[in-house]
Amino acid sequence: MTKVPGSGKKFSHMLPGQHVYHGILFFGFSPPDTLEAVREFGVRGEDVFIVTYPKAGTTWMQEIVWLLLNDADFAGAAASPVYMRSPFLEFKDDVLKEVGLDIAEAMPSPRVIKTHLPLKLMPKQLFEKKPKVIVLFRNPKDVCCSYYNFYRSSSSFGDFQGEWPQFLDMFMEGHVDHGSWFDFTKSWWPLNGSDNFRFVFYEDLKMNLLEEVKKLALFLGKTDLSPEMLTKISDHCSFESMKTNPMTNHEDVYSIDSSVSPLLRKGTVGDWKNHFTVQQNEDFDREYKEKMSECSSPIPFKYFIEKEDE
Numbered sequence: 391m392t393k394v395p396g397s398g399k400k401f402s403h404m405l406p407g408q409h410v411y412h413g414i415l416f417f418g419f420s421p422p423d424t425l426e427a428v429r430e431f432g433v434r435g436e437d438v439f440i441v442t443y444p445k446a447g448t449t450w451m452q453e454i455v456w457l458l459l460n461d462a463d464f465a466g467a468a469a470s471p472v473y474m475r476s477p478f479l480e481f482k483d484d485v486l487k488e489v490g491l492d493i494a495e496a497m498p499s500p501r502v503i504k505t506h507l508p509l510k511l512m513p514k515q516l517f518e519k520k521p522k523v524i525v526l527f528r529n530p531k532d533v534c535c536s537y538y539n540f541y542r543s544s545s546s547f548g549d550f551q552g553e554w555p556q557f558l559d560m561f562m563e564g565h566v567d568h569g570s571w572f573d574f575t576k577s578w579w580p581l582n583g584s585d586n587f588r589f590v591f592y593e594d595l596k597m598n599l600l601e602e603v604k605k606l607a608l609f610l611g612k613t614d615l616s617p618e619m620l621t622k623i624s625d626h627c628s629f630e631s632m633k634t635n636p637m638t639n640h641e642d643v644y645s646i647d648s649s650v651s652p653l654l655r656k657g658t659v660g661d662w663k664n665h666f667t668v669q670q671n672e673d674f675d676r677e678y679k680e681k682m683s684e685c686s687s688p689i690p691f692k693y694f695i696e697k698e699d700e
């Protein structure tokens with residue numbers, strides 16, 4: 391068991407290469423100096439932030455929003471990977487020598503900026519500059535399965551060799567990169583309904599992508615895009631299309647071994663049923679209620695299940 395200096399908090403599952411920042415576990419590609427710099431990041435009113443817990447469908451939303459803001463510029467989207475067009479704020483890649491912050495700073499507006507940070511670690515100017523913020527949620531059981539397969543396939547994640555029950559434990563404890571899903575969710579969900587904020591569910595994107603693309607276009611003020619263009623964006627962002635597109639299926643960044651599990655793996659709703667035992671599912675439901683009860687207006691878990699059953 392590793393004790394976190396000064397916090398009194400114990401991390402039972404620390405993997406090589408992880409560090410703790412403000413009580414949250416991160417790998418080396420979000421080092422403390424980058425996380426410090428994020429707080430001072432110069433936000434612009436024209437920015438669009440895509441806020442997600444890892445594995446909620448971030449890349450999907452980045453591609454949709456980038457195309458909407460750039461008038462369906464498919465040639466531009468084919469010319470560079472989505473992570474260069476839509477920088478990952480707190481990400482520093484030693485191989486590419488790229489820091490999301492630097493890419494973002496050098497970019498013209500409007501910028502589409504990805505982050506997995508909880509509210510307390512966001513740039514200080516977030517509320518002052520009033521950028522648009524899209525917060526995307528996904529059933530945490532599916533998030534956990536996707537994250538587990540990602541950890542297994544990527545050597546950048548502490549060379550994780552564990553099995554599903556161990557990962558589930560890590561997830562429930564928040565001992566994974568970017569910390570607890572529950573803490574992340576509790577930090578953002580109370581902003582649902584605020585001006586400039588739009589909350590979206592992965593399950594809704596799956597159910598009717600075109601409808602969600604239309605709603606996002608309205609939110610972003612892109613009322614000039616024709617119905618044909620919106621349909622083209624929706625088609626371009628289907629799972630099958632993004633999986634075969636090297637600009638969105640960028641497995642090189644995290645050294646992913648796709649023979650273990652690809653980055654765009656299944657892209658489905660309800661894959662958790664292939665991972666959880668009955669007991670694990672009951673334990674999860676109980677802990678969800680307990681952990682979310684601290685939230686004044688928690689997302690009812692029913693929401694995810696209803697989407698699944700439809």
Ligand SMILES: Nc1ncnc2c1ncn2[C@@H]1O[C@H](COP(=O)(O)OS(=O)(=O)O)[C@@H](OP(=O)(O)O)[C@H]1O
Nearest residue numbers: 444445446447448449450536628629654655656657
């Ligand atoms: N177009 C489209 N349609 C449906 N699903 C999609 C799509 N693009 C990405 N995905 C799925 O999103 C999961 C990866 O999540 P993220 O992009 O958030 O990962 S990351 O944290 O930013 O690395 C991962 O989920 P799983 O397949 O369940 O592992 C991806 O397959």
